[in-house]
Amino acid sequence: MTSHAIQNDVDELVATLLQLDRVASNRVLHRFGAQNDGLIGLESVISGALESIGERWEAGSVSLAQVYLTAKMCQELLRPWTPPESLTPKGNFALVVLEDQHTLGAGLVRAVLACAGMAPVYWGSLDTAGAIARILAEKPQTLLVSTLMLRSALRVSKLTKAIRDAGLSTRVIVGGAPFRFDAALWQEVGADAVGRTSADALALLRAAHRGDP
């Protein structure tokens, strides 16, 4: 939830991002960063902007291409402010594309998380057996699963079963087209939460890791 104090800056940044105006967006960020807590403040306003853009896509007023290009722009604009070590995966959470070659959704999630100074361990595209093997080997605290096809989404149930059978506490957060068209699907496959947009991943991850540094 974006605080009222930065809402005007968020709204201004959303407007410049949707115009793909790199210069104006950078100006907003520099002004905000100078007046607030530097990187920490910037991450708040950028996360707020990406969340707003995600909501607009959900409502139908913004396209997926715009969601992608604005997220990539934010990543690039933040780069001069971002210490290199923050790009190294830390925290015990992973991201996988399940049973598919389409990585756009995962790419968007990575961009959103990067803008908040978070980097998952990225497993790339794996089949179900491969994903289960990594879960059992690496025991992530949270696993973000991106799917495009219904058959892939249904295979999440095999992941959650493997987690239960192994007695692990891994929380599974799912996202992707099938979950948007069937509101109950995430529960059907035993996931712990569902993100309807890539920006949801940040809030859900923070909820899952509440209390972690």
Added chain:
Amino acid sequence: MTTPTMTPMQRVLTSLSHKEPDRVPFFLPLTIHGARALGVSIRDYFSRSEQVLEGQLRMRARYGHDLFMGLYYAAIELEAFGGEAIFYDDGPPNAGAPIIRGPNDVRSLQAPVIQDCAPLVRVLETLDGLKRHVGDTVPIVGVVMSPFSMPVMQMGFEAYLELLSGDRDTFWRLMAVNEEFCVHWANAQLRAGATAICYFDPLASPTMIDRKTYLDTGHLVAKRTLARVLGPTITHLASGRTLGVIDDLVSTGTVGVGVSVLDDLGEVKRACQHRMTLLGNLNAIEMRHWTPEQTEQYVRDAIRLGGPGGGYILADNHGEIPWQVPESVLDELSAAVLRWGNYPLVEGPWGS
């Protein structure tokens, strides 16, 4: 229940003319379900054209829908370009790794020769077989991927968005190759027996691309491509929203549009103003667990919103019924159309 008085072809053509036929036509794009009916794997099913022909005939014999579907799977066109289709036991084949990794690959790309691609030849054989079976009594829909949406498979979605926003010269070079192939492939299917062509163009939807970019790119491609297709076309946005580009789609010359479950069917009907026939917009993902009562209600709702005045074909919203949808749901769906779809319609549209 009223005894049908029209053939499916008459029914569909009447509705396409924005007149009310004997009942609302309906379309079940059952691409892979024939494999289940024949007791073979999906990979095996598509390996022989006579199997797909038999599968399509059996599906229509059971469910009574009004159009045949010529599509095997979307990735078949990627195979034509030298790519790979990945087969599964429980879903449509998916596109394999991208075949275009940079501008050099686009510069050297050539439009495939249809006769050199065995899977495409099998599609033509199936269309020919369907035509021989039904003549002009049942419409047969061939399918092409739009030149504008095809690059999602050819190069991956992220790389394509980068190309679209950053390298229009290479983009237009790619479109030139894709347009040539698309036109030849569409017309080959029409010659083989297809009645119409479904132009599959998900990126035309404002869900995927903003309208300004679409008008500068995909819309121009669609107008050029569809002008060269020697038969009627229906544009399908694969569950992407259509409101926002209705007038743009009309100007491409397409006669129909696939409507998303994210759209209000009644609102799209009003926006079309009898300029395009609507197909849709049942949620085939949720359909997996519809009760008979839910199935009947969703069918009734769709007919009530889309049916008045013709110009409507009841269908799913994505252009493909998932493998996981039970046969019992499809049986109930068909029965509901026969119960509620006869003209004059029993129920008027809400809010009209």
